[in-house]
Amino acid sequence: MRRAIDWILLIATLAFAAWYWHSHRVELRSTAAIIKIRMKPCSSPVSYYVAGIDPRYGLTEAEFAGILKDAESIWEGLSGLDLLERADGGGDIAVSMVYDVRQESVDRLRKLGFSTDRTAAAYEQLRKRYDSMSAALAPHRARMDARMAAYKRDEAEYNSVIAEYNRIGRATPAQKRIFETVRSRLAREYAGLKRLEAAVNADINTLNALATAMNQMILDLDMNVEQYNREGSAMGVYEEGIYRQDARGRAIELYKYHDRDQLLRLAAHEMGHALGLGHVDDERAVMSALNNGKNFELRPADLAELQRACTPPLRRAFDRLFSRGEEEKPS
């Protein structure tokens, strides 16, 4: 009897373990991978794959893969380490180009012939356009709102008169002709209002796109001005890309494609985060938080940060313990 219970317990435990592995295998694999990277960083290359490119970027998978390959070379060329590798059809890190409101704004403004370069001059040009459009729009909007209110009143009155005649069930042919005239006049007014609304909405969308693009510039150029708070415009802290690591796995999402150089720097920066690097102070470095440098080479600050990220945690703790005395010496 005792033996039978032991067997049942063993089988139940194994069944539970199998079920747990099966239902949590994605999370378990990703956790195992993360633990391995933490314990032995840089010991084997991290693999990445193209998980998706929003078609609105107009970027082919081959072009994107080429940019990622160049970003990989930025890390491997100077360090001499095999840090990253592309793996088709699945790997450690899913890399994708995600389209969001900021890119939409940039595209919209470009179509209208605006420059959205990260320069104070471009910002000034957008600001002037924003102010003049915003001033021109105000009276249009007020007129439209007044016309809409008048239309709503006329429509309600017409509907109540018709309802009254329907209730008594009597209307002379002459009255019917009048109703018909009023109804078609209301329909014409409504169509006119819809055209006006479309024009006003197009201007509102352009204003929102201008506000979003200007908010981006305010952050990029570190300007000391208030952000534009418009309904439908994006505010806050912008990120052109992110690296995330959670139960769903590890992923790099890139949100901005201005030109090849910008995307290359951005991809290299996010790959750096994926390798465990943090931000460094040197503004020209790949791992600068501002990410608006012009160079494509690792700077000494990047290499020092790579060295830190590639040191196993135990070794790091050990080094900290024994170098404490040296660090306190004045240099």
Ligand SMILES: [Zn+2]
């Ligand atoms: Zn960053």
